[in-house]
Amino acid sequence: MGAVEIWNAMEVAEEARENPNLSSDIRSSSLTVDHSLSLPHMKPRIIELCKDLFKKWSELDDSRFSVETVSGGITNLLLKASVKEESGNDVSVTVRLYGPNTEYVINRERELQAIKYLSAAGFGAKLLGVFGNGMVQSFINARTLIESDMRKPKIAAEIAKQLRKFHEVEIPGSKEPQLWIDISKFFEKASVLEFDDSEKQRMYKMISFKEIHDEIVELKELTGLLNAPVVFAHNDLLCGNLMVNDEEEKLYLIDFEYGSYNYRGFDIGNHFNEYAGYDCDYSLYPNKDEQYHFFRHYLQPDNPLEVPDKDIEALYVESNTYMLASHLYWALWGIIQAKMSPIDFDYLNYFFLRYNEYKRQKEKSFLLARSYLSGSGTR
Numbered sequence: 001m002g003a004v005e006i007w008n009a010m011e012v013a014e015e016a017r018e019n020p021n022l023s024s025d026i027r028s029s030s031l032t033v034d035h036s037l038s039l040p041h042m043k044p045r046i047i048e049l050c051k052d053l054f055k056k057w058s059e060l061d062d063s064r065f066s067v068e069t070v071s072g073g074i075t076n077l078l079l080k081a082s083v084k085e086e087s088g089n090d091v092s093v094t095v096r097l098y099g100p101n102t103e104y105v106i107n108r109e110r111e112l113q114a115i116k117y118l119s120a121a122g123f124g125a126k127l128l129g130v131f132g133n134g135m136v137q138s139f140i141n142a143r144t145l146i147e148s149d150m151r152k153p154k155i156a157a158e159i160a161k162q163l164r165k166f167h168e169v170e171i172p173g174s175k176e177p178q179l180w181i182d183i184s185k186f187f188e189k190a191s192v193l194e195f196d197d198s199e200k201q202r203m204y205k206m207i208s209f210k211e212i213h214d215e216i217v218e219l220k221e222l223t224g225l226l227n228a229p230v231v232f233a234h235n236d237l238l239c240g241n242l243m244v245n246d247e248e249e250k251l252y253l254i255d256f257e258y259g260s261y262n263y264r265g266f267d268i269g270n271h272f273n274e275y276a277g278y279d280c281d282y283s284l285y286p287n288k289d290e291q292y293h294f295f296r297h298y299l300q301p302d303n304p305l306e307v308p309d310k311d312i313e314a315l316y317v318e319s320n321t322y323m324l325a326s327h328l329y330w331a332l333w334g335i336i337q338a339k340m341s342p343i344d345f346d347y348l349n350y351f352f353l354r355y356n357e358y359k360r361q362k363e364k365s366f367l368l369a370r371s372y373l374s375g376s377g378t379r
């Protein structure tokens with residue numbers, strides 16, 4: 001965590017204080033927590049952080065605090081800190097420690113800016129505080145979805161409805177879609193790596209960056225013809241980033257690390273790719289009926305059965321063309337992670353899974369888009 005990021009965190013808290021319509025009680029602390037500590041060693045530091053951020057807890061005895069791990073996450077460490085207040089109330093918050101080297105693939109400044117506005121619009125956990133290398137948010141009492149939940153008609157309709165609302169949130173700043181900017185940044189980084197591990201280097205050498213470059217150019221050109229609307233997109237809507245409280249029937253979209261202005265079809269196509277789950281079983285990609293169900297609830301949440309066919313068809317083409325861009329994006333992300341991430345995961349294999357699926361789907365999706373653009377429809 002460099003000085004610039006700490007400064008950014010402070011600035012966000014400052015700005016939020018000045019604008020009471022946003023989360024007016026975002027606190028800030030300059031403390032940092034060493035990501036590599038074991039939980040017992042980390043606990044006193046987390047308590048110190050909580051006390052520094054929330055003055056009402058500053059005098060409480062340490063024995064009133066408990067700290068546990070919620071998730072190792074692929075990119076962060078997420079902890080739950082609970083406090084027994086003097087009134088007898090139990091209050092829980094999450095403490096997120098950014099993973100080492102995640103700044104290569106995540107723009108933290110962009111993330112904090114988005115969280116402020118999305119959390120004020122009722123999305124995700126409430127942002128309570130920021131510190132040197134992470135943030136504190138409200139704890140959500142809900143279960144995390146598993147991949148098969150996402151295709152259940154009732155849940156799919158609710159995801160579509162919430163995603164539509166999400167896409168309507170306005171985040172100040174540039175509205176330029178980030179997809180090709182991010183892909184080109186990933187490409188620049190991914191194409192000049194060297195691995196100390198000889199097996200990784202051997203696999204890396206099998207990648208043709210010339211071929212990937214040509215694919216990027218070709219796909220960018222084709223998607224450009226679709227005139228897809230640009231919205232503030234989540235960009236990483238996998239089951240782990242969806243939570244539901246079954247009793248209250250409330251769905252939560254969480255984790256806005258990759259959020260940015262982007263093409264509507266990218267967010268939806270990317271979500272459909274996630275039906276494959278953590279095992280990347282792409283035979284689980286939603287069929288046309290499942291997609292149409294989603295589109296109806298996305299396009300007209302209050303009147304899903306009245307959506308004109310031409311609007312559904314346009315979104316079908318858009319989503320299934322940008323679905324290819326999602327494969328390229330995460331394939332390149334995988335190469336960078338293979339080099340930068342301390343997490344023991346076969347990211348190079350992940351590159352091949354995503355890129356091979358791109359190649360498998362390319363012809364069908366290109367044909368769909370081209371026949372739609374030439375006016376001969378999608379059937």
Ligand SMILES: Nc1ncnc2c1ncn2[C@@H]1O[C@H](COP(=O)(O)OP(=O)(O)OP(=O)(O)O)[C@@H](O)[C@H]1O
Pocket residue numbers: 070071072073074075076077078094125137138139140141144239240241254255257
């Ligand atoms: N505010 C919250 N309250 C309760 N649980 C949460 C909260 N935020 C996240 N979680 C749980 O922790 C898991 C990981 O969270 P999140 O996706 O934000 O972390 P991450 O490190 O970015 O993970 P990944 O890189 O795998 O997406 C979620 O799937 C969810 O189960």
